[in-house]
Amino acid sequence: MEKKNKLLNIEEIHTYYGESHVIQGLSLHVDESEAVSILGRNGVGKTTTLRSVMGLTPPRSGRISIDGKDTTKLPAHKVSKLGVAYVPAERHIFPGLNVEENLKLAARPANGHKSWTLERVYDQFPVLSDRTKQDGATLSGGEQQMLAIGRALISNPKIIILDEPSQGLSPLLVNAVTECIQNFCVNSGITLLVVEQNYRMALKVAGRHYLMGTKGQIAGVATTAELVGNPQIIQDHLAV
Numbered sequence: 001m002e003k004k005n006k007l008l009n010i011e012e013i014h015t016y017y018g019e020s021h022v023i024q025g026l027s028l029h030v031d032e033s034e035a036v037s038i039l040g041r042n043g044v045g046k047t048t049t050l051r052s053v054m055g056l057t058p059p060r061s062g063r064i065s066i067d068g069k070d071t072t073k074l075p076a077h078k079v080s081k082l083g084v085a086y087v088p089a090e091r092h093i094f095p096g097l098n099v100e101e102n103l104k105l106a107a108r109p110a111n112g113h114k115s116w117t118l119e120r121v122y123d124q125f126p127v128l129s130d131r132t133k134q135d136g137a138t139l140s141g142g143e144q145q146m147l148a149i150g151r152a153l154i155s156n157p158k159i160i161i162l163d164e165p166s167q168g169l170s171p172l173l174v175n176a177v178t179e180c181i182q183n184f185c186v187n188s189g190i191t192l193l194v195v196e197q198n199y200r201m202a203l204k205v206a207g208r209h210y211l212m213g214t215k216g217q218i219a220g221v222a223t224t225a226e227l228v229g230n231p232q233i234i235q236d237h238l239a240v
Helices: 046-054 074-082 097-107 119-126 141-153 170-184 199-205 225-228 231-238
Strands: 006-017 019-029 035-039 061-068 084-087 161-162 191-195 208-210 218-223
Touching: 006 191, 019 035, 019 046, 019 191, 019 218, 035 199, 035 231, 046 074, 046 084, 046 161, 046 191, 074 084, 074 218, 084 141, 097 119, 097 141, 097 170, 119 141, 119 170, 119 208, 141 161, 141 170, 141 191, 170 199, 191 199, 199 225, 208 225, 218 231, 225 231
Parallel strands: 035 191, 035 208, 084 161, 161 191
Antiparallel strands: 006 019, 006 061, 208 218
16 A cells, blocks of 8 residues: 655644643644544634644644654744645735735745646636735635635645634535635645534545544544544534
């Protein structure tokens, strides 16, 4: 069997906010071209895990590597340059810049015929091509999410990290964003790590799921088929 490349590997990290020990010995990995989710109740450390990977809240101990390179102590801008695109729940659209300017600011060249260009992002998100000159901050929530994802794609990353992509969106827009993620990730083979409170969305876009318990510890790992076949697992880990 061909050995898979662990594009993201997290080993026994411990992350703090001040004296608060939020992540206590977390380990997980995402293979190249794999889509993985982290599922768990509010407040267990899902977002902190992503911030640890990005160097925004670096772990005090443990190890994080991207494509074999140790990134544990790197600042966020250096992690980004290694090919990690982060889409936070707040989306962070640049106000005062129109849609096209938001995208061009993040654009990076890539090798290969499947690189993401402005035209390809517009093909993926037609609503953005209709609003190229509109201030990005004035878009609707769903359109801002598409712009944030498009901005991640045009950086031609090795891995995209999405934090709560369905947050604040209507069910109709959740479906639209889910379909977009399926198209660029599942169908294009982009490596994805997603944190999502909406487990139904997570089951559609990811094939493997880490179930996070308290204090940022992994309580279990399951495939989409296993979670669909045993709803009690979802109930045990996500029910309030």
